[in-house]
Amino acid sequence: MEISMFIAYAVVGLLLALVLTASATFTLQRNDQxxxxxxxxxxPDSWLPRLATLKAAGxxxxxxGLWVTPLGVAAATGVTLYFIGAVIAHLRVKDYELAxxxxxxxxxxxxxxxRILS
Structure with a gap:
């Protein structure tokens, strides 16, 4: 079972990493959306480079984290907290386009x- 959890982490982690990389790139390029x-x-606009850096680091x-388990756990924890913060930011201003x-x-x-289970 442990190997199947690792494969599942590899798939989910790599797909999430691709999304984060694209999002960081679009943020740095100041994409209109x-x-x-x-x-x-x-x-604030001044936060954009820092937020892009956090996404890239994630x-x-x-x-x-595919090779170093604690790093994968730390990164997944950080990314989870980042997006919890994003949801809170949307709710704070009553913007319900938070899907x-x-x-x-x-x-x-x-x-x-x-990653924890693998």
Missing amino acids: IIASMRRVQV AIGLVA PAAVLTLVAAAALAL
Whole structure:
């Protein structure tokens, strides 16, 4: 069972890392949709490079976590907390277009559970 959990983590972790990499890239490129979403939840423009860096670090950690279990657990924990924060930011301003953040929270939590179990 442990090997199947690892394979599941590898799939979920790598897909999540791809999404995080794309999101970090779009944030750094100041993609119109990303900027509009960040403004809706009142994220200052000065935070964008830091948030993109956190997403990129999460992606790197998830991939490195394939070889170093504690790093994968730490990265999945950080990504889960990041997206919990995103959901809270949406709710705080009563912006209910939070499906992407909510889904990514669940995917990150799944990656965390799978890495712990593998």
